[in-house]
Amino acid sequence: MGKTLFEKIWESHIVVEKQNEPALIYIDRHLVHEVTSPQAFDGLRMNDRKVRRPDLTIATMDHNVPTSDRSLPILDQTSAIQIKTLEKNCEDFGIKLFDINSPNQGIVHVIGPQLGITLPGSTIVCGDSHTSTHGAFGALALGIGTSEVEHVLASQTLWLEKPKTFEVRVEGKRKNPHAVTAKDIILSIIKNIGTAGGTGTVIEYRGEGITDLSMEQRMTICNMSIEGGARAGLIAPDQKTFDYLRNREYTPKNYESLVDYWKENLKTDPDATFDKTFVLDINEIAPQVSWGTNPGMTCDVDESIPSPDEFSNGDANQKKGAEKALEYMALDSGTLIEDIKIDRVFIGSCTNARLEDLIEASKVIQGQKVAPNVNAMVVPGSQMVKKQAEEMGLDKIFIDANFEWREAGCSMCLGMNPDILSPGERCASTSNRNFEGRQGNGGRTHLVSPVMAAAAAINGHFVDVRKLNLN
């Protein structure tokens, strides 16, 4: 019987295998950042262990770096200590670090692909749940905890139970791909399968609706696999993938021979079967807006907020969850999404802060101004994205419209740095999580695409971007 892409990558990385036990899997790339690594390096020191393969390990600082003037010292002392700690750990253990002043600094999941570190058919881990992003290149990319970070540093391997396979087939064509984006596709998927729908599985996204997407859009899809509960998300590599990674700073020297091998081997066989399948038709799909406190609580922009009864389909616990969510979000069932007013706009994060995201958002705001009483900011995903955007003059478009134009980092996706919402503030955000307090204690997050966020900034409330004739 045929094999799925996931099974092929899995089998080619088994170091030790025993019946009914986890397999020891080799890790080809280990990405490290400042928040989930200090305790792992401490563990190595306590046991007098080394990093087995510093040459497969790359570090950057992204979670709590300030996005304001980088020439100033970091005011938050605990953030400063964490950043210093990463510098020292990288120096002590011989790991390549893109520090706060490096032109390669940025969100770890943005710089990996951008530098050609992410490769098809490889296994990639990072102490960060959005590691799933790299699956867009046909890599098996897993988020791990700090104990596992230490394990990979010491052994370059991980004990893993083999996940099940989940096919998500996206069929059809979007009517207006500038208004209905990859973000809307993945939010629709999560709305349908639920936030635990993918638990214990690796999703492979397939179908015309996926192959049509650019690499940056595919990253948006795979990035949010974890929001559907999945262990990882995968997309089979194709010509777009191979072209994207060619001639990057860290693209391997024998790249073309690797491409030949990948073309042969990195696809699901026609007769392979998946443990489960979900099909999404995107012919009629609308821009999505989340209304609750998890990404599954999402509806179309031209709908109104559902009642807890409608949302929960008879599940008493889910109903209670929806009631709590509406209370936290200060929203009523029946309110039209387009009537929801916002205070803040955040365009950023490992989901939606790549060059294409900024280009698309800039088209919406060109020649206009952010609504009075709305504070809007753009945080490019990496210093390289920022530089490329500035070369195109995008910074000027955003600044002229009264957006703040910041340095690269995770920023208000999780608010570990000074970029946070105040209690009660409502934000249209291109990030990935609308959990209670995620962007600041008491803050209210609505997940949307970059064009939806940009349009909300101009209008002060959500608008259906299909009406804007974007192209």
Next chain:
Amino acid sequence: MEPFQKVTSIVTPLDKVNVDTDQIIPKQFLKLVQKSGFGKFLFFNWRYDENENLKSDFVLNDSKYNGSKILVAGDNFGCGSSREHAVWALDDYGFSVIISSSFADIFFSNCFKNGILPIVLESTIVDKLQQETSPIEVDLENQVIKTNSENISFEINSHKKKILLEGLDDIAQTLQFEEKISNFEEKSTIPSVL
């Protein structure tokens, strides 16, 4: 890691579904560079008001649950961020067993690295355990939970069970396979980054 012992305690019922790791330990506490001391920040935004006074309506602040070692929560516990700080906070607070109808994958895996036993049970049984007011006993060796009225058996992967019961050091185990790892590296087709 300490070997996992039998646990007897009253249960703390956390009657919520989709409890994410941002709720278990909010971001402002992820800046610490050690593993200890996270317990006082557990469920911070639910436990404390804006002046950092205890909120009377949150279950952890009800004195009858003081000293509880078993948390019983709704479906999809531990979803979201991979932060192991969530497990460190639960552990430091004093929980050593967490019962739910399902767990998010990364959180589930993180539990075993820190000597915490996550138990998956049918949601009807989870609902019933949330009402349990007398102490219950969790016996990992025999995979059974004993309440006043019944014995509830639970499933666990034999490898994971062994890790908890013996308190094994994962890395030391793995490094015994050094030769196999080296052999794998010799055949690997993925080149080094640098």
